[in-house]
Amino acid sequence: MPPRVRSAWFRTLGQLALILAAAALVGVLIRHPWQVLTVAALGVVAWHYWRLRKLLMRLTARQRHTPPLGEGTWNELDRLLHRGQQEMRGRKRRLIEMLRAYRAAAAALPDAIVVVERNSQRIQWFNEAAHGLLHLQHPQDINTPVAHRLQPLQISRWLASGRNAEPLEVASPWNPAITLSMRLIPYSENLWLLVARDVTRLLQLEQMRRDFVANVSHELRTPLTVVHGYLDMLDPAEHPDWAPMLAEMQRQSQRMTQLVEDLLTLSRLESADHLPAEEPVAMSTMLSTLRREAMALSQGRHEVSVEDSAGVDLFGSGKELHSAFSNLVGNAIRYTPAGGHITIRFRKDRPERLNSGAMAKDTGVVLEVVDTGYGIPAPHLPRITERFYRVSTSRSRESGGTGLGLSIVKHVLNLHQARLEITSEVGLGSTFSCHFGAERVRPREPLDIALP
Numbered sequence: 001m002p003p004r005v006r007s008a009w010f011r012t013l014g015q016l017a018l019i020l021a022a023a024a025l026v027g028v029l030i031r032h033p034w035q036v037l038t039v040a041a042l043g044v045v046a047w048h049y050w051r052l053r054k055l056l057m058r059l060t061a062r063q064r065h066t067p068p069l070g071e072g073t074w075n076e077l078d079r080l081l082h083r084g085q086q087e088m089r090g091r092k093r094r095l096i097e098m099l100r101a102y103r104a105a106a107a108a109l110p111d112a113i114v115v116v117e118r119n120s121q122r123i124q125w126f127n128e129a130a131h132g133l134l135h136l137q138h139p140q141d142i143n144t145p146v147a148h149r150l151q152p153l154q155i156s157r158w159l160a161s162g163r164n165a166e167p168l169e170v171a172s173p174w175n176p177a178i179t180l181s182m183r184l185i186p187y188s189e190n191l192w193l194l195v196a197r198d199v200t201r202l203l204q205l206e207q208m209r210r211d212f213v214a215n216v217s218h219e220l221r222t223p224l225t226v227v228h229g230y231l232d233m234l235d236p237a238e239h240p241d242w243a244p245m246l247a248e249m250q251r252q253s254q255r256m257t258q259l260v261e262d263l264l265t266l267s268r269l270e271s272a273d274h275l276p277a278e279e280p281v282a283m284s285t286m287l288s289t290l291r292r293e294a295m296a297l298s299q300g301r302h303e304v305s306v307e308d309s310a311g312v313d314l315f316g317s318g319k320e321l322h323s324a325f326s327n328l329v330g331n332a333i334r335y336t337p338a339g340g341h342i343t344i345r346f347r348k349d350r351p352e353r354l355n356s357g358a359m360a361k362d363t364g365v366v367l368e369v370v371d372t373g374y375g376i377p378a379p380h381l382p383r384i385t386e387r388f389y390r391v392s393t394s395r396s397r398e399s400g401g402t403g404l405g406l407s408i409v410k411h412v413l414n415l416h417q418a419r420l421e422i423t424s425e426v427g428l429g430s431t432f433s434c435h436f437g438a439e440r441v442r443p444r445e446p447l448d449i450a451l452p
């Protein structure tokens with residue numbers, strides 16, 4: 001017990017003892033000790049009830065009162081309650097201030113923020129920017145269904161995917177020059193945050209970057225062709241001293257030409273949001289072409305085998321698919337030491353599990369390039385498809401790599417709604433698998449006879 005409370009307690013007990021002693025004394029003097037003692041005890045009880053009532057009145061009045069001054073237990077109790085009340089008020093004030101500050105910060109954000117009730121999908125709250133970007137009006141739009149309010153944007157299906165909703169990029173219906181990027185963030189059991197950001201400037205910068213790379217590559221093409229042409233005309237036999245120099249110049253100009261070609265391919269793929277021309281792609285022809293290319297690149301240093309168990313064709317752009325697959329095959333040869341084995345496999349994919357739990361009837365297909373080469377350390381795998389990302393720069397340069405091959409593969413696969421999976425173990429080899437969905441599969445043309 002704190003000393004202050006203890007002394008108040010002893011004081012009250014002392015007062016009680018004094019009152020009872022005085023009452024006993026008076027009682028003895030007037031010869032009615034029990035009556036006087038009873039009256040005194042009743043008086044004490046009455047006084048306590050009166051203090052209890054006073055305290056209850058004070059608490060229920062909900063008004064600020066000054067802290068009591070006396071020193072008994074009742075005053076101490078009153079004082080403690082008063083202190084508790086003061087602390088609670090302070091805490092409440094601080095919480096309200098914090099809440100106001102959060103609201104002000106959310107309201108001042110440049111991104112549109114809309115709080116949506118999960119089940120009814122009705123708007124609960126939105127900030128200033130939501131008025132500018134999404135044309136929401138306060139207070140009319142509070143409690144209206146968000147999909148209905150944001151029409152003509154078609155976001156019902158997107159909202160329905162809830163937690164799994166991918167960020168959505170759409171042209172603003174109120175100003176087609178503005179592109180909005182919308183994200184759905186579930187932040188509590190029954191509330192979602194719909195965040196819309198104006199990404200027009202970002203997209204413009206991205207476009208500028210792409211145009212710049214494409215223009216520079218295009219401009220470099222002609223001078224490189226000229227240099228390359230003149231280098232080809234120089235006969236090393238006529239200038240034996242220059243032979244190693246000429247060979248190196250030729251190698252480097254070839255690398256630069258390849259780099260420019262790869263950059264142009266990448267720019268073209270990046271700016272396309274769909275494939276220009278789609279057609280059935282004869283896979284047995286494709287596989288034998290890949291085999292031929294692999295053997296030419298390997299020049300007998302590797303064993304190359306082709307396995308074709310899928311027995312179907314693909315639907316897409318034959319040219320782009322060939323460029324992607326031959327990049328993978330080229331890498332397998334270049335990053336596998338002599339004596340290694342390269343397998344080009346075209347097989348059916350494992351059936352996917354549907355939302356209902358059943359297995360999908362139509363399966364996709366996988367084109368896999370397996371090598372027994374150097375392998376890739378696991379920390380590099382997530383970044384391997386980035387432009388110019390190399391595990392070993394010297395090995396890549398030595399083997400004539402541009403650092404753009406896997407970026408090209410990823411873009412080509414994206415345009416085919418396919419995905420690249422890479423598994424690798426250092427010293428054992430790597431597997432690059434291109435997974436195509438069932439919608440990209442076509443029955444094999446009977447005339448498509450495999451070339452030997």
Ligand code: ADP
Pocket residue numbers: 327331332335336371373374375376384385389390391392396397400401402403404405406407430
């Ligand atoms: P590069 O032109 O350098 O080969 P890529 O984009 O094709 O560029 O590949 C990026 C990097 O990934 C390469 O530099 C290499 O380090 C690694 N890599 C790609 N394929 C393989 C493979 N089959 N085995 C081992 N490493 C590989």
